[in-house]
Amino acid sequence: MQHSRTLRDLSLGGCKLGDTLASKVFGAWIHGRNLARGALDLSVNLLAGHIFQQADDKSEKPNEAATCKLLNFSGNLLTDEAIGPLTRLIERVEVESLDLSGNRLGKDTLVWLRERAPSVTTIDLSGNHLSLVKSASILELREPGDLQVRYTKEQTTIKKPRKL
Amino acid sequence: MFSLDHIDLSGNSINEEGLNLFLKGKLQTDENAPFARGLICNDMKDKNFLVNNPKSRKLDRLELAGSFSLIQDPSVAVSGFSMAGILHSGLQILDLSNNNLSADQITQFVERLH
Numbered sequence: 623m624q625h626s627r628t629l630r631d632l633s634l635g636g637c638k639l640g641d642t643l644a645s646k647v648f649g650a651w652i653h654g655r656n657l658a659r660g661a662l663d664l665s666v667n668l669l670a671g672h673i674f675q676q677a678d679d680k681s682e683k684p685n686e687a688a689t690c691k692l693l694n695f696s697g698n699l700l701t702d703e704a705i706g707p708l709t710r711l712i713e714r715v716e717v718e719s720l721d722l723s724g725n726r727l728g729k730d731t732l733v734w735l736r737e738r739a740p741s742v743t744t745i746d747l748s749g750n751h752l753s754l755v756k757s758a759s760i761l762e763l764r765e766p767g768d769l770q771v772r773y774t775k776e777q778t779t780i781k782k783p784r785k786l
Numbered sequence: 787m788f789s790l791d792h793i794d795l796s797g798n799s800i801n802e803e804g805l806n807l808f809l810k811g812k813l814q815t816d817e818n819a820p821f822a823r824g825l826i827c828n829d830m831k832d833k834n835f836l837v838n839n840p841k842s843r844k845l846d847r848l849e850l851a852g853s854f855s856l857i858q859d860p861s862v863a864v865s866g867f868s869m870a871g872i873l874h875s876g877l878q879i880l881d882l883s884n885n886n887l888s889a890d891q892i893t894q895f896v897e898r899l900h
Binding site for chain 2: 632634643653658
């Protein structure tokens with residue numbers, strides 16, 4: 623039986639996927655042995671929060687070379703509750719860029735990402751509910767040489783230089 | 787030798803005969819090689835021809851995204867094909883965004899990823 627061994631970029635954006643189906647795709651992306659992970663695009667679907675919990679199969683170890691350049695979950699219905707399980711997955715799989723723009727994320731997401739997403743260098747949080755967060759909470763992320771935070775009313779982008 | 791990295795044919799009304807020219811490599815000297823490594827046919831009305839064609843297995847990039855304006859039309863959905871047919875050992879980039887994919891198709895696809 624022939625297997626895919628080199629699939630690098632997969633786009634299933636706008637396919638009306640809910641948590642159950644999307645978690646199967648995401649779980650296979652994290653744990654699959656026949657992939658060369660580049661970018662996974664699950665943007666503009668119907669992800670609400672359980673996708674990462676269901677995809678986090680602790681009994682299965684991710685591929686040893688489990689790095690991912692980009693995870694795109696923009697334009698879904700994700701809330702803060704979804705980010706905890708996501709960061710647990712990111713701890714096990716190095717992710718370079720994370721696009722969470724256009725969701726329903728607030729302050730708790732910033733805390734999760736600050737504490738548990740060491741591999742991520744770029745996070746897009748534009749178009750979320752961060753306007754409800756006090757500016758001080760965002761400024762807490764600014765640590766010299768560690769985090770760069772750009773915050774405007776329309777866009778919030780966090781850039782964290784990769785540690786050598 | 788491939789002459790092109792990829793070719794973008796999106797937004798055209800290209801038919802099966804036209805696609806065959808690209809897939810069979812008749813536009814170049816080596817008929818066994820496709821015209822380009824990658825074929826981008828976003829918004830194409832009938833995607834099943836490309837998905838089910840064995841010649842597509844020589845491509846390393848296949849983009850068959852639908853569009854929001856067309857997605858309500860069942861004829862543009864990627865339907866009636868097995869995900870097992872689209873994933874092959876050389877495929878690196880696959881774009882099926884904005885299509886109507888069934889739960890069975892997604893499940894088949896996931897099984898192939900493992």
